[in-house]
Structures are given as C-alpha cells and as structure tokens.
Amino acid sequence: MDADTMQTVAPIEIAQPREAPLSASGREAVFVTRGLTVSYGKAPAVSNVDLSIYRNLVTAIIGPSGCGKSTFLRSLNRMNDLIPAAKVEGEVHYHGQNIYGDGVDPVEVRRRIGMVFQKPNPFPKSIYDNVAWGLRVLGMKDDLDSRIERALTQAALWDEVKDRLKKGAFGLSGGQQQRLCIARAIAVEPDVVLLDEPASALDPIATSKIEDLMHELKNEYTLVIVTHNMQQAARVADMTAFFTLERTESGGHGVLVEYDETPKIFTQPSDKRTEGYVTGRFG
Amino acid sequence: MAVDATRFSLTLSRRTRRRKLVNLLMQVLATIAALAAVAVLAVVIISVAQRGASALSWDFFTKTAATFGQSGGGVADALVGSLVLVALATAMAVPVGILIALYVSEFASPRIADAAKLVLDVLNGLPSIIIGIFVFALLVIGSGQAAWKGSFALAIIMLPLVARATQEVLALVPSTLREGAMALGASRWRTVLGVVLPTSLGGILTGTVLAVARAAGETAPLLFTTSIAANAVTWDPRQPVLSIPIDIFALAESPDPADHARAWALGFVLISFVLVISLTARLLLARYRSKLER
Ligand SMILES: Nc1ncnc2c1ncn2[C@@H]1O[C@H](COP(=O)(O)OP(=O)(O)OP(=O)(O)O)[C@@H](O)[C@H]1O
Ligand SMILES: [Mg+2]
Numbered sequence: 111m112d113a114d115t116m117q118t119v120a121p122i123e124i125a126q127p128r129e130a131p132l133s134a135s136g137r138e139a140v141f142v143t144r145g146l147t148v149s150y151g152k153a154p155a156v157s158n159v160d161l162s163i164y165r166n167l168v169t170a171i172i173g174p175s176g177c178g179k180s181t182f183l184r185s186l187n188r189m190n191d192l193i194p195a196a197k198v199e200g201e202v203h204y205h206g207q208n209i210y211g212d213g214v215d216p217v218e219v220r221r222r223i224g225m226v227f228q229k230p231n232p233f234p235k236s237i238y239d240n241v242a243w244g245l246r247v248l249g250m251k252d253d254l255d256s257r258i259e260r261a262l263t264q265a266a267l268w269d270e271v272k273d274r275l276k277k278g279a280f281g282l283s284g285g286q287q288q289r290l291c292i293a294r295a296i297a298v299e300p301d302v303v304l305l306d307e308p309a310s311a312l313d314p315i316a317t318s319k320i321e322d323l324m325h326e327l328k329n330e331y332t333l334v335i336v337t338h339n340m341q342q343a344a345r346v347a348d349m350t351a352f353f354t355l356e357r358t359e360s361g362g363h364g365v366l367v368e369y370d371e372t373p374k375i376f377t378q379p380s381d382k383r384t385e386g387y388v389t390g391r392f393g
Numbered sequence: 394m395a396v397d398a399t400r401f402s403l404t405l406s407r408r409t410r411r412r413k414l415v416n417l418l419m420q421v422l423a424t425i426a427a428l429a430a431v432a433v434l435a436v437v438i439i440s441v442a443q444r445g446a447s448a449l450s451w452d453f454f455t456k457t458a459a460t461f462g463q464s465g466g467g468v469a470d471a472l473v474g475s476l477v478l479v480a481l482a483t484a485m486a487v488p489v490g491i492l493i494a495l496y497v498s499e500f501a502s503p504r505i506a507d508a509a510k511l512v513l514d515v516l517n518g519l520p521s522i523i524i525g526i527f528v529f530a531l532l533v534i535g536s537g538q539a540a541w542k543g544s545f546a547l548a549i550i551m552l553p554l555v556a557r558a559t560q561e562v563l564a565l566v567p568s569t570l571r572e573g574a575m576a577l578g579a580s581r582w583r584t585v586l587g588v589v590l591p592t593s594l595g596g597i598l599t600g601t602v603l604a605v606a607r608a609a610g611e612t613a614p615l616l617f618t619t620s621i622a623a624n625a626v627t628w629d630p631r632q633p634v635l636s637i638p639i640d641i642f643a644l645a646e647s648p649d650p651a652d653h654a655r656a657w658a659l660g661f662v663l664i665s666f667v668l669v670i671s672l673t674a675r676l677l678l679a680r681y682r683s684k685l686e687r
Contacts, residue, residue: 243588
C-alpha cells in the first residue's frame with residue numbers, strides 16, 4: 111500500500127477518552143523489557159521486544175490475532191512458566207530487577223503482578239470465598255471482611271452482591287463474574303494488574319463498567335490491558351503499544367511496531383503498519 | 394413437459410425397501426442384545442434372592458455360624474470382616490491414589506504422566522490372584538494371616554481405580570482455574586489443595602465408591618491373606634477375619650442345605666451392596682458434572 115491511498119482514507123473516528131490521557135514523561139517505569147523473545151518450542155511467538163511500562167498509567171497492547179499479545183503479557187508475571195514448551199529469552203526488569211533473574215521466585219512475582227483473564231474464571235466457591243481465598247493464601251487474614259468489602263467496592267460490584275456474599279460465584283452474570291475476578295486480583299494488593307481482553311466476552315454495558323473501573327484503578331495500580339477493541343484502547347489507555355505479525359519463511363512471529371501515547375498512535379502513527387491497523391486496513 | 398414419475402416419488406422402491414428391512418433387522422438385534430444383558434442381571438438377582446430368601450433372618454445378620462451339628466447361626470463375622478477389610482483398604486488406597494493422580498496430572502511431565510497412566514492401567518489389569526500371592530509372599534509367610542494384610546491386597550486392587558478416576562476428573566478441571574489461582578501468587582501446591590482438589594471432589598468420591606464396590610466382591614486376594622478365622626465377630630485388623638466372598642465359598646461347599654441357602658443370602662447381600670453403591674456413584678457423578686458445567 112502506498113502513501114497516496116493512505117491519505118484518501120477518511121480519518122477514523124476516534125473514541126473520545128473519558129479523561130485526558132496522562133503522559134509518560136517523568137514517570138517511573140514499572141517494567142522495562144530488553145530483547146524479550148518468547149518461543150513455544152522452537153518457533154518464537156513474539157520477538158525482541160523493548161518496551162517500558164509506566165507507573166499509574168493504563169497501557170494498552172493492540173494488534174492482530176496471533177501476534178503474541180497474550181504471550182507478551184503473560185511473560186510479565188511469569189505466567190508462561192506454566193506452559194512447559196514456553197521459553198523466555200531477554201530480560202524483563204520490574205522496578206529494576208530482572209524477573210527472570212537468578213533467585214527470583216515466580217510465586218512472589220505473581221503476588222505483586224496480578225492478572226485478569228479473557229474468560230471470567232471465578233473459583234467454584236462462594237463470592238466471599240473467591241475474594242478471601244487469595245487473602246488467606248497470602249496470609250492477609252486480618253480484617254478479612256473489610257478487605258473483601260473494599261476490593262468488591264473498588265471493582266464496582268459491592269452493591270450488587272453485598273446481600274449474597276455466601277452464594278456461589280457461578281450464579282453471577284458474566285460481567286459480574288469478571289468484576290469479581292478483578293476484585294479477587296486487587297484484593298491481594300498487587301502493584302500491577304495485567305488484563306488479557308477482560309471485556310471481550312461481555313456486552314457493551316458490562317464492558318463500559320469495566321472501562322470505568324480501569325480509570326478508577328489506575329490511581330492505585332499500574333494497568334496493562336490487551337484488547338482487540340481499538341475504541342476501547344482509545345478510551346482507556348494512556349499509552350498504546352502496537353504489535354504485528356512479521357512473516358518469515360518459517361512462519362511468523364510477533365514484533366512491537368510502535369509504542370507511544372495513545373492519541374499519537376491513533377491520530378499520527380509514525381509507522382504505516384500502525385496506520386493500516388488503526389484505520390481498519392490490516393497491514 | 395413430461396415428468397419422470399419415479400424421480401420425485403416419495404414412496405419406497407424395491408431397493409430402498411430392502412435397505413429399510415436390513416436397517417430394521419439390525420435395530421431389533423441390537424435391542425435384543427441390550428435386553429439380554431438386562432435380563433441376565435435380573436435373572437441373577439432374582440434367583441439369588443429367591444434361593445437365599447429363606448435364610449434371611451435377624452439371626453443371619455447378628456450371629457456367627459452355629460457349632461457343628463446345631464441349626465441356626467448367621468454370618469455376622471463375615472459381614473463385619475468385610476466391613477473392616479474394605480474400610481481399611483479404602484483408607485490405604487484413597488490417599489495414595491489421590492496423591493498419584495495429583496502427581497500425574499499436576500506435577501509430572503507429559504511423558505512421565507503417560508507412562509504412569511500406562512502402569513496404572515497394567516496394574517488394574519493384573520489378575521487379583523497374582524496380587525493375593527504377592528501379598529502372601531510379602532507379608533503372610535512366616536507371620537500368618539491378618540485382616541490388614543488382606544486389606545493391603547485389596548488396596549493394591551483399588552489403587553489404580555482410584556488413581557485413574559481421580560486423574561481423569563483432575564484433567565476436567567479447567568486450566569483457567571489453575572491460572573486464576575496462580576496469578577494471585579499462590580504456589581502450585583496451594584493451588585492444587587485450595588482450588589483443584591475441591592473442584593474435583595465429586596469425581597474423586599465417585600472413583601472411590603466404584604473401587605469400594607469392586608473390592609467388596611474380591612475373593613482371590615483374601616484367600617491367602619485372611620481366610621482362616623475364628624468363628625467370632627472381630628473388629629481387630631491384626632486378627633484374620635472372615636469376609637463375605639470367602640464365606641460364600643465356604644458355605645457353598647458345606648454339606649448342609651441350610652448353609653447353601655445362607656450362601657445365596659450372603660450373595661444377595663453382596664449384590665445389593667454393590668448395586669446401591671454403584672447407583673450412588675452414578676448419582677454423585679451426575680451431580681458433579683452438572684455442577685461443573687453450570
Ligand atoms: N500454549 C501455547 N503453545 C504453543 N503455541 C502457543 C501457545 N500459546 C500461544 N501460542 C502461539 O503463539 C502465537 C502467539 O499467540 P498469542 O496467544 O500470544 O497471540 P495473541 O496476540 O494473544 O492472539 P489473540 O488476539 O488471538 O488472543 C500464536 O502463533 C500461537 O499459536
Ligand atoms: Mg490473546
């Protein structure tokens with residue numbers, strides 16, 4: 111595709127962010143990845159990523175299916191350790207320490223860096239116990255009730271469930287279950303919350319609740335969200351990273367194309383592939 | 394325009410009629426085969442019940458065998474003995490079986506897991522008489538019979554059943570649940586104990602119950618390990634005890650026709666126990682499935 115055709119395309123309608131996006135300048139980097147490559151078996155899924163993620167911002171990761179967004183996200187809290195074939199090369203510095211370095215305990219990593227998954231995955235326990243379980247495991251047993259109330263309130267779920275805390279979590283709607291999973295993740299007071307397409311299984315109203323929530327949560331936490339929905343990225347994210355699939359003879363692997371402040375990515379991307387993607391013409 | 398009358402005809406031609414006939418025949422044969430299986434079960438239960446009915450009485454359940462030459466007496470020692478044997482075998486097999494299943498499904502590499510599953514299947518296929526002889530050689534020679542040695546042999550039979558059933562329900566637990574727990578900063582072990590095992594409890598219970606049903610009817614492993622017992626009710630696992638299957642065998646060999654009736658009655662008790670327990674297992678499994686799918 112050449113530059114001429116690109117200019118004839120009408121500028122896409124950018125969803126208005128709910129509040130002015132914050133800038134990364136002067137912020138502390140929570141994560142700095144250097145030459146991060148994650149492979150399954152021999153084939154790299156995502157290759158050579160250098161990316162910094164800043165404190166108290168929402169960072170969105172966008173890109174076509176299979177470009178390694180989830181793989182990248184899962185490498186930030188060593189979730190890929192659970193997949194025997196996954197191999198990580200390069201470094202992920204978290205507040206200056208390489209989380210893949212010697213002597214680092216992956217359980218401790220995940221305790222600080224929580225995760226919310228694409229499909230709501232509440233435990234087959236009561237609503238109360240879903241939130242309480244992590245607290246008990248981590249020994250945060252003092253004031254259990256008030257911790258649970260605070261987490262559910264932060265997750266904008268308290269009012270809907272306060273009268274049925276002892277009921278099973280499977281009785282909740284999909285959107286409520288996802289907010290319960292968010293409550294569960296933030297109850298243990300992590301530093302970072304990673305969200306992998308947290309709203310993709312939800313209807314627009316539930317989605318909008320989750321988006322509101324992210325605006326609330328970023329005051330306290332650093333959030334990284336993978337999303338397929340570009341409007342969503344534009345609405346919630348301060349920074350956006352665009353990944354794409356780079357084809358090679360032996361298949362293909364994901365690469366980071368461009369990483370910048372969200373308005374810049376959506377209005378003046380500096381890479382043609384980014385522009386192609388955000389305007390809906392896959393590059 | 395001339396229309397080919399047969400082309401769109403909806404009635405049967407000769408060929409299709411034959412096909413339909415064959416179809417019907419196969420269906421009838423298959424149904425008969427299925428009914429035959431049910432019939433065999435029904436005939437066994439009814440005839441066992443009929444022949445044993447005369448022996449069923451209060452004494453039958455509460456007394457031990459009458460001394461030679463006297464009438465009356467019961468099988469209380471065999472009933473208690475089986476209870477002791479199976480309870481003890483369950484206590485040995487279930488924890489170990491669950492641990493094996495946890496190892497296979499949660500901790501072992503896929504290759505080792507496959508090998509372990511194969512070993513369990515082979516163990517499950519071992520003739521029970523072989524297990525009986527093995528335990529005889531290992532524990533009985535030199536020190537004599539005891540209930541716990543019989544239980545040990547039964548436990549070897551139950552072990553693969555419990556382990557395989559548990560391992561299969563553990564495989565049903567969605568990996569997203571494990572990830573959810575691990576993402577909270579729980580160790581693997583805490584995840585297994587706190588989330589994976591409670592989720593699979595229904596299935597584990599089902600496997601256990603089926604293994605109990607199987608163990609209750611096993612005779613061969615008990616022949617060498619706990620078959621020569623005093624004519625008295627004992628709960629002591631260090632003593633040899635009588636058991637339902639061994640007693641059925643002994644009563645059937647007796648010259649006294651009243652003993653034959655007792656053998657049938659005892660058989661009926663065993664069948665009822667196995668039936669009730671299998672039905673309970675099915676019910677539990679159905680409930681567990683619907684709970685997981687909800
Ligand atoms: N557990 C796994 N084992 C082997 N290969 C995997 C595994 N998970 C992902 N992959 C491969 O890695 C590549 C990247 O997958 P990933 O799930 O990270 O993509 P994604 O960008 O999140 O895609 P989507 O938007 O569809 O979720 C894909 O080619 C995928 O097939
Ligand atoms: Mg993904």
